[in-house]
Amino acid sequence: MKRSFFTLGLLLFAFSMQAQVLSDKEGKYTEADTLRGSLRPERSYDARKYHLTLKVEPEKKYISGSNVITFRTSEELPVMQVDLYENMKVDSITHGSDKLNYERKHNAVFIEFEEAIAANTTDSISFFYSGHPRVAENAPWDGGFVWSQDEDGNPWIGVAVQGAGASLWYPNKDHQSDEPEEAELHISVPNGLMNVSNGRFEGKRDMGDGFTQWRWKVVNPINNYNIMINIGNYAHFSDKYKDLDLDYYVLPYNLEKAKKQFKEVKPMMECFYEKFGEYPFVEDGFKLVETPYLGMEHQSAVAYGNKYMKGYLGKDLSGTGIGLKWDYIIIHESGHEWYGNSVTANDIADMWIQEGFTSYTEAVYTECRWGKEKALEYLKGLRKGIDNENPIIGDYGVNAEGSGDMYPKGANLLNNIRSIYDDDELWWKTLKDYTLTYKHQTIDTEDTEAFFNKATETDLSPMFDQYLRHSALPVLQLKEEDDNVLYRWKADVENFKMPVDVFVDGKEIRLNATDKWQKLEQTDDLEDIRVNEKEFYIATDFQE
Structure with missing residues (x-):
């Protein structure tokens, strides 16, 4: 989710709002890029479940715990690649009663099994780790933890990792093609605080050491970067749309604002149900969770940080005024x-x-x-x-x-x-x-x-x-020649063709334009022609 905003007529309008960090390598890739981006033999398995047990210590900006990774092999697997940022410590990795050897390379951990896991086998490892995870300087534009405080001085913690990778804070197969079919998160936070994660709340337990463990379970496939923790002194309220549970977690002093602002969820759901189909994760419910950063699409626990404004932090990304009719982040x-x-x-x-x-x-x-x-x-x-x-x-x-x-x-x-x-x-x-x-x-x-x-x-x-x-738009060229108007496409794609609608003397007609010049029968004057710009995004070249 990353987009910069603009001021009408004066400031640059630049889109970069969505949460991933866009690549600026311009084709100069490293071994680390290949390890992260390719499906090598060491990744010939499907993640089936992540069971993350984690303790979060805000004062130390420190996390520790484990991920039990259940997987199914597609080929024989003697060595398994699991991803975890190199600044995080691997405490141990176990397979049953065996403690496994491993090697690290960049942000990848290569785990060697005592015996190769046979193809089409379901198995699991327990990966214990700890450390000070990467801190986001300007989330969600860069990935990492946000260690913040609310207005009352309580710890308020969020994480945004799309693009940077979920492996900056927990071990996983960090490739977008592989989504675990379910996930459990048992997150311990200081007493008095709450952790809100994806899926359904399964209960909490006092750990007896000044920390409370909050348990959540996801029963649908989920992207690695969507698995999330949100820690704060949250107030909770709820609603319902059809059979979909709507849950909201906000800072207590924003409760009344949230009750008003989040009313937009129901008309949104009505629209999206009609146009796209039923909410795809009914079993896990829908949540908006107030975060110390702008927002992210964390599945069933959408991060909300738009400060209860219409538009995008009170601005309209389209410059038309229409974007101020609704809350962009919602x-x-x-x-x-x-x-x-x-x-x-x-x-x-x-x-x-x-x-x-x-x-x-x-x-x-x-x-x-x-x-x-x-x-x-x-x-x-x-x-x-x-x-x-x-x-x-x-x-x-x-x-x-x-x-x-x-x-x-x-x-x-x-x-x-x-x-x-x-x-x-x-x-x-x-x-x-x-x-x-x-x-x-x-x-x-x-x-x-x-x-x-x-x-x-x-x-x-x-x-x-x-x-x-290709980067350029196709160009619709029009010219007058021998008392005729001719038209064609100029594009990078060979033999480019695409229908386009134009108005001739106010009447809309369709041009089945190709890369060859054709005669426009309806007029011989270029000034009579206007492209239907609202419905077609193209470039034009009127050649006098």
């Missing part, structure tokens, strides 16, 4: 429950699958509440934050994300597809079917392309290729 981060948490990109190079779709949920919510024209206006406003300097798909296998354009450009790409369909019933059906088809799955860009391509007779492949794998 809508955007909750939208991630469908896109990012339920439908997840296998490799972070394809993060637009998560971020582009989630940015589009902002427009969907706007349309549900205030109509399609407002949604189109909002999407057009977001284009101010697009640089079109780098592709929005990154490099595969090296833990590298693409351009930050993935947010607003990804959302506008989806709006292009809707406009090409030119059939809102078909569009909403396809979007919902896509969301339900890939519920609780990790997928690639190719899966997304194929799904939306199949729903229409128009070949969307050239458009996907241009918008995702």
